[in-house]
Amino acid sequence: MKHILSEIRSGVGFITLNRHEALNALSLEMVNELGRLLSIWKANSSVQAVAIRGSTKKGPFGNFCAGGDIRFFHMAGCSGDNQLDEFFTAEYRLNHLIFTYPKPYIAFLDGIVMGGGMGISQGASLRIVTERTKMAMPETNIGFFPDVGGGFFLSRCPGNLGEYLGLTGQLLIGNDSLFAGLADHVVDSESLDQLWKNLSDSSIRGVDDRLSHLKSQLENQSPVESWPKWWDGRINNVFAMNSIQEMVDSLSNMGEGWPAEVLSVLMQRSPLMLHVTLAQIRRARTMSLADDLRMERVLVHNCFYTEHLGRSGVTSETVEGIRALVIDKDLKPQWNPSRIDQVTAEMVEPFFESPWSAEKHPLSDLV
Incomplete structure (x- = not known):
């Protein structure tokens, strides 16, 4: 089974993470394929924007990405496998590519968004979460540190919230991620499928017009301002x-x-x-x-x-x-x-x- 599904429709490159049995945790092969696709689409003038989502066994959305494959990290760390070096170099290159991507990159962050999932989404032009989103940088829980650019984006959270999130691994539910500056919009999960389809709606001429339409839809679903329960x-x-x-x-x-x-x-x-x-x-x-x-x-x-x-x-x-x-x-x-x-x-x-x-x-x- 292919773990990265991709297609181009109406000027938009669509990516679905499809390793749902592992909560879409990133393998070296997935990282390499994402890097390959995004590099090709970057140079392809017919691709004017990119959208990415995760999936579960029930279908699209539900979970985004639970991070890196930590069982592989353990095995490689014990055996001295040099694929460990290859993985992190490729992953951090991918993170940089996404943060500096010259075209709109839209991340649909439904369900679990942790660790490596943050690395392939925090550089997005639009970070869309739902009431089901569970976001965290929980690396200290395994004796690691918040990587994939975590130092960069956590240190830019309001005040010293980044230190709190990085040290504790606090879970952010739905609106919480907006409060932390780690998402741009929150929508009802039931609307995700239509928002995704609208990006390739040929009745709306031009990708720019479709992106403007998406932004107006997102603004119409603005959440009620509230303090996170953990704050x-x-x-x-x-x-x-x-x-x-x-x-x-x-x-x-x-x-x-x-x-x-x-x-x-x-x-x-x-x-x-x-x-x-x-x-x-x-x-x-x-x-x-x-x-x-x-x-x-x-x-x-x-x-x-x-x-x-x-x-x-x-x-x-x-x-x-x-x-x-x-x-x-x-x-x-x-x-x-x-x-x-x-x-x-x-x-x-x-x-x-x-x-x-x-x-x-x-x-x-x-x-």
Whole structure:
């Protein structure tokens, strides 16, 4: 079965992610095919816009993309498979291509939109969510960091919301993603099929007119303004603090309710990768997208090749996190170090040290 379905109709390139048995998680083959299609359509003057959606076993929509194939990450991390390097280089190139795409790129983000799914949608001209959308960057849950340009787009969320989302992996439901600046419009999921069909409606002459019609339809479905259920006014104060330890200490002193819930989440994460993630988002705030992706490519190398920690890749935080969550499913990762106060700057800084010279970096040509 083909995992990427594509066609061109009336000047629009349509893409459907079709690996629904894995919630459309991205494989290397899918990443390569998306990159190939978008590059061809970029150069094809008859393709004036691109639309992308996911699917479930019931048909189109329902889920967008649950991220990368983390079972593959675990297997490759344990075996030293060089396809891991190939995957992340190709994926980050795809992310850059989408963010810099010269034609309208419309992402229909119904259902699950996580990790790698964010990487192929946050650069869209229009990011359309529904009441069923479940959006997150949950990488710290597996001892990883929010990649695929996560440093870039999370650091540009309002205030210090990006630090909160990146460190906790907070789930955004429907309207929440608009509040966070990670979506442009929310619509009723029942309207998706018609909106998709309208993009190739030959009775509306010209792709530009169809896009204008789509935007007017989206504006007519504007949601009622509301605060997310998880929002707390103390987020900006806590997550603006200089260190993970200060954040944890502050939450500990705030009592029950929201502070205790957030503290509980942070205490389940890899202490080391919390520190790496905070540094990543803070550094990315002043970076271009290309520089952020180059930094993340260094980070991902150092997550799986952990000689800088005196460990093998098999004992990396990421391999251990995936083991505990999806392989053995014991939900008891053995983080190293096990406590936040045991993490030192000397442990964190090597994650940002490139194994390549600037000229040899696999993403050196991105601008």
